Amino acid sequence: MLRAGGVGFRSPCHRSGETAQQGATHTATPGLILAGAFVVVLVVVLVASVELDEDGARGAVIGAGLGLVNLGLGGLVMRRALRRGMKQALTTLAAGMIARLVVVAGLMVLFQRTGVVDPAAFALTFLVFFFVYLGLEVLLVERSLD
Numbered sequence: 001m002l003r004a005g006g007v008g009f010r011s012p013c014h015r016s017g018e019t020a021q022q023g024a025t026h027t028a029t030p031g032l033i034l035a036g037a038f039v040v041v042l043v044v045v046l047v048a049s050v051e052l053d054e055d056g057a058r059g060a061v062i063g064a065g066l067g068l069v070n071l072g073l074g075g076l077v078m079r080r081a082l083r084r085g086m087k088q089a090l091t092t093l094a095a096g097m098i099a100r101l102v103v104v105a106g107l108m109v110l111f112q113r114t115g116v117v118d119p120a121a122f123a124l125t126f127l128v129f130f131f132v133y134l135g136l137e138v139l140l141v142e143r144s145l146d
Contacts, residue, residue, distance in 0.1 A: 028142040035135035039128055046124040059111065059121030066107075067129020070100065074133050075140070082144040089141065100130065 050056045074096060081092035104126055111119040 028138050031138035032135050035131045035138065038131040038134075042124055042128045042131065046121070046128070050118060050121040050124065052121075053118075055116070056118040056121040059117035059119065060125045062107075062117060063122040063125030064129065066103075067126050067132075070126075070129060071133050071136065075136055078137055078140050082140060086144075089144070093137065 046060075050060070052060070077092060077096065078089065081089040104123065108119045108123055111117050111122055
């Protein structure tokens with residue numbers, strides 16, 4: 001139990017009768033459901049709106065590749081930041097979101113101008129992986145609070 005100004009309060013993951021793992025799962029569930037819902041919506045939009053011709057397939061492959069790199073590097077960076085404290089983790093999280101936004105926007109402009117790949121296929125596929133990574137971040141932050 002923590003004390004703040006003489007008033008005691010408990011972390012949501014340490015409710016009476018719950019183990020830390022049950023509490024962590026309970027508090028992370030809304031974030032995971034939201035990330036999962038975005039993944040489903042993006043996959044439906046991707047399938048419905050992008051032609052899987054050569055440009056569309058190339059855009060989807062590039063988006064998936066960049067998304068996998070994002071998952072791997074982001075997971076490693078976030079774990080390291082969480083070891084240094086929550087303030088460092090939140091700073092890293094914000095900087096990572098800004099960096100991903102700049103990279104994706106720059107690549108979309110490049111793809112739009114060159115016509116090498118379908119920018120919609122690239123962006124939608126990358127966003128699927130982005131929300132998978134967001135779910136991973138929710139779990140990592142939640143587990144670090146225990």
